[in-house]
Amino acid sequence: MNCDDLYNAVISGGGGGNYILFDLAECFISGYNKEKLRAMLRSDDIGVVSDGLFISGEIGKLAGAYSKEFEALTMSDDENIRKSAKALLAIYSPR
Numbered sequence: 001m002n003c004d005d006l007y008n009a010v011i012s013g014g015g016g017g018n019y020i021l022f023d024l025a026e027c028f029i030s031g032y033n034k035e036k037l038r039a040m041l042r043s044d045d046i047g048v049v050s051d052g053l054f055i056s057g058e059i060g061k062l063a064g065a066y067s068k069e070f071e072a073l074t075m076s077d078d079e080n081i082r083k084s085a086k087a088l089l090a091i092y093s094p095r
Helices: 003-011 017-029 034-041 046-058 060-073 079-092
Strands: none
Touching: 003 017, 003 034, 003 046, 017 046, 017 060, 034 046, 034 060, 046 060, 046 079, 060 079
16 A cells, blocks of 8 residues: 555544554655654544644654644543543653
8 A cells, every 4th residue: 555545444434543643654654644643633533633643653753843732632632532642742742
């Protein structure tokens, strides 16, 4: 699968488990359109947001570009989303 196929599978809920998320994270590390990850983090679909947070945790310092999204997610109704966003902020927010 190419990066667009991986992205579309994730946002459509097509499954593939964590392996597809690792592959998509590798796409972002390799220069795939970063706005697509931003769109995941801003999604109304909690599953897509969760996958976006997972990918954010895998891309290292590149995740620092999404501090505003992480900050907004600290107010999520979902406890797991809040915890993940806070952890990512603590690690990757600019100091």
